[in-house]
Amino acid sequence: MNKQITYTGMIWLLAAQLVVMLPFLFDLPLWLLPVLVVVAWWRLRVLAGAASQPGNVVKLLLIGLGVGGLLLSGLRFPSLDAMATLLLLGFAFKSLEVVQRRDAIVVIFIGYFLVALHFLYTQSLTAALYGMVSMVVLTGALVGVQQAITEFSTGQSVRFNLRLAVFMLLQCLPLMMVIFVFAPRIAPLWSIPLASGQTQTGMTDRMAPGDIEKLGKSDELAFRVTFKGKRPAQHELYWQGLVLNHFDGHEWRQFDRDYDVYQLKTALMSHYRWQPERMQVQGNPVAYEAVYETSGQPWLFTLSPAVEVEGDVLRGADYRVMAQEALQAPFLLKAVSYPATQRDVVLPEYLRTLALGLPSTGDQRSRELAQRLRREAGSEQVYIDKVLARFHDLAFEYTLNPPTLGDKDTIDGFLFDSKRGFCAHYAGSFVFLMRAAGIPARVVVGYQGGEWNAAGQYLAVHQYDAHAWTEVWLAGRGWVRVDPTTAVAPSRVEQGLEAAVQAEGSFLADSVLSARKMPWLNGVRQQFDAVQYGWRRWVLGYDREEQAALLKSALGDLSVGKVALFAGGLFAAIGLFWLLALGMAQRRQPEAPEHRLYRRFCEALAKRGARREPGDAPGAFAHQAAEHLPALAEVIREFTQVYEGICYAPPADGRVATRRLKTLLGKIR
Structure with a gap:
């Protein structure tokens, strides 16, 4: 009913x-x-x-x-x-x-x-x-x-309901854990499109003056990394994401036209695919696990080149690592990189063409400068050193607040006029000067460095670690990393962005309340971040591979019968736990305060010779007790009246009536 x-x-x-x-x-x-x-x-x-x-x-x-x-x-x-x-x-x-x-x-x-x-x-x-x-x-x-x-009264009802709710949910906890551990980790059977641009954060697939410095003003987390051996030095932590080859006079893009994710995946599986035979692996390996935050984009960031990769990823001819789909949830990647590896000692013609492309017109002063310095240099390495020395000697400035350069002749405007810029300015102009001199070069965007979390023993890479650098191709050596920012602000690579722009005070200038800027909160912030990383790594990162490894460590060689027997035993244990929990709950039924006080009232009268029989109503018992104890008759009648009032006609404030019962009970004792 x-x-x-x-x-x-x-x-x-x-x-x-x-x-x-x-x-x-x-x-x-x-x-x-x-x-x-x-x-x-x-x-x-x-x-x-x-x-x-x-x-x-x-x-x-x-x-x-x-x-x-x-x-x-x-x-x-x-x-x-x-x-x-x-x-x-x-x-x-x-x-x-x-x-x-x-x-x-x-x-x-x-x-x-x-x-x-x-x-x-x-x-x-x-x-x-x-x-x-x-x-x-x-x-x-x-x-x-x-x-x-x-x-119940209102206050008692709230406490009872919440206590019972917590007890009921705690009973579900063992079953939840068993299902989490043993349920097959399968992909969703369908997907719902998210709102356009809802979670688009972090690095994009293009770079114009002013883009990366916007990321440099954000303390949002990009990813966390745990190293399985010795952690590389700070200046070695170049996390490559994208390679930008095409320059239209204003911005750098991957190719001469825009690709959607599907077209890019097609290219990475065909003409722009990863070819491991083009590497000469050498040097010491760096093994690590990275957990990437939700970004709404497929870009993953690794120490290049990542020779061994575990995960559902795509790899390209430029040694990028990319997820199959845009990241709408935290993503775990396990990789082994060999940073000293020689790449593309023999450069394919299509990559050479990409790495030499420039607009047919524009930035004439920069073209003439490149040709003059190249003639003076004699060799490619000397030319590279001359360009870097120019950045160092001509009072170029590294800043998070560079002046605008307009839409035309941006390279000329930076190299000859403003001379103030962020990493994107230095990387873009350096590659332009290399290509204008006939040296294959390309812009690489990603992150550099990171903040070491001693509490969790991992590296946290934030958006303000976003960075752009370059790679040039040299005969007999292949692709060689050159970071022109180091010629102007070496502290950017050695100590991070905060140290590099300390003089101008622009680090996280728009985030006044950021915990990163409050030293007294840093310890708490890092501890909390370590807990968050544990959640990301061990709960959200629990995939099929993790599940198989856990079951194998617990059961040895896996078989359907062994897993079924083990899971069945756990379910039986949960059933026994439920029976015991329900039994204990049944034995401990909650007793309302007025009932508890009435029970004590009856016990106190029994000690004085007035014993209540199980079938006696409160009113009848009060009449009998008052006759037996005339000195307490008034107290007994009032106690019973207040008690019956609470039970059958609850007052607006039950606490006052309950306190009165306690006072009357004290007079009987």
Whole structure:
């Protein structure tokens, strides 16, 4: 038989809705919150008798307004944002027609689904902790909407519901862990397109003056790296992402036309594919694991060249490593790099053509400078040294706030006029001068360095570590890394960006409240980041390979029968745990304060010779006890009246009545 929801139950339901919807407001339209507030206000007025239940016309009007707001929000259809917003609208509007308890249960079950849905937006540790809080509140609401109004006072009800919700969820914890460990790690059967540009962060596939310095002003995390052996020196940490070959006079791109991800994947599997035979592996290996943050882009960053790679990746002729799809979740990569390896000692003709391309016109002063210095140099290495010496000797300045250079003759404007720039200015102009002198060269973008976290023993690479450098091709040596920024600001590579721009005070100038700029918070920040990395590595990074390795270490040689037997034993243990937990819970039924005080009241009277029989009602027992103990008759009658009042006609503030019971009990003892 369905029963109407109580006022207290409705409060629980609306509180649960608010808790579930709050985290979505960081990604979805903010007007969803006022919608929930208005709906909650209206529903409470209905319960209080101050308003009427909305009719069908009003409901249709609200639905129309909600859909109209959704269309005006500019969300792409179909997309995760649009679908989630529509579901949240229904979640909020549903409370308007909640009358029976079963209606409230439907709303709560939708809330459980929304808690899971939010993990499509973020899978951080803080999101997981908030999800646990949401589950507790939803389960507390599930208990609350089925609770009789006279069962507890308000404060007791909140404590009891939350305590029971936590107990119920803790019972699920062993089963959750077994499913997490043993459930097959399979790819999703379908995908929902995300909103355009929703998670596009970090390095892009093009570079113009001013682009990378924008990243240099952000302390957002890019990826974390754990080394399996000795950590390389700071100046050796060049994390290559993309190679930019084409220059149109203003910006550098990968190729002479834009490729979407599908076309780029096709190129990397055909004419621009990785050919390991073009490497002469030498030097010491560097083994590491990298966990990349969600970026909405497929670029991965490795020490080049990454000779051995574990993961679902693509590799290119320029020694890049790229994910199969844009990163919409943290991505784990295991790699072994040999930085001293010679690459492309014999340069393929199509790569030579890419590495020599320049616009037919423009930047004439730079072309003439290159030709003059090349004639004076005699050899390619001497020419390279001359260009670097020019950066060093002519008072060029490294800055996060370079002047604008316009859209034409940007190389001339930097080399001869402003002489103030960030790494992109130096890398772009250096490659231009190399190509103008007939030396194959290319721009490489990625990250340089990183912050060592002693608490977690890993390297954290942030967006402000974004960097651009160059590679030149020399006969007999192949591609050689040259970083022209070191000629102007060697501290950038040795100590990081903060040291390089310390004099101008521009490091994270727009992030005044960044913990990175507060030394007294650094220890706490690093400890918290270490915990976050553990979550990323061991929970979100638990894939098929990790699962197989864990099961093999626990069970030895794997077989279907052995895994099934082990999993069956764990399920049996969980069942036994549940039986014991339920038995202990049954033995420890909560006792309301008034009942506990009445029990003690009866025990105190029994010591004085007035014993209550199991079938005696409180009023009848009070009459008998008063006759037996006339000196306490008034106290006995008042105690019984207050107790019966709490049980059958709960007062507005039960705490006052409970305190009165304690006072009267003290007079009997």
